Amino acid sequence: MWLRVQAGMPRYVSPAWVLMREGVAGHGGEQPLISDEMALLVDGLVCRLYEERRGYREAAVALWHYHRYxxxxxxxxxxxxxxxxxxxxxxxxRAEAWVDCALCHQVEAA
Structure with a gap:
């Protein structure tokens, strides 16, 4: 499961927020297994699966519900x-296999 915990490099960081964050001792809670960038990539792939693939729209909805709950x-x-x-x-x-395949292509292209 991925959850947003400000891991990775944000696009904009408020100087005041950095000071507040540095003043807080250690963060508890769950740590993500993937970065925000990877999570956004997976999110984009699921959206692409829903929008562009014939016969895969229902698979994208099933994947979304399955991992949402x-x-x-x-x-x-x-x-x-x-x-x-x-x-x-x-x-x-079917949807997990498609996303996995798309991720493999992304890694090979990089």
Whole structure:
């Protein structure tokens, strides 16, 4: 799971905010497993999947719901989308495979 905790290099940093942040002792809580830049890239890929790919719009919606509600079962996802749990699982797997493939192409291009 990714959550915004100001990891990575922000586009703009207020000098007052930097002073306040430096004055606070250590940050607790969860640490992200990916950077903000990578999370934005994945977000963009899911949006591209939804907008540009024929037959993948439903897969993008399933992926979004599945990861939005952490811990959601395929049965619950199927009920939410009005489809069977088997189709819900297949849609999530299809979308994850597409995003994974797109990420691989991004890494190879860099």
């Amino acid at each position: 952490s811990g959601m079962s395929y049965r619950a996802l199927g009920r939410l989308m009005g489809i069977t749990h088997v189709k819900a699982q297949a849609l999530v797997e």
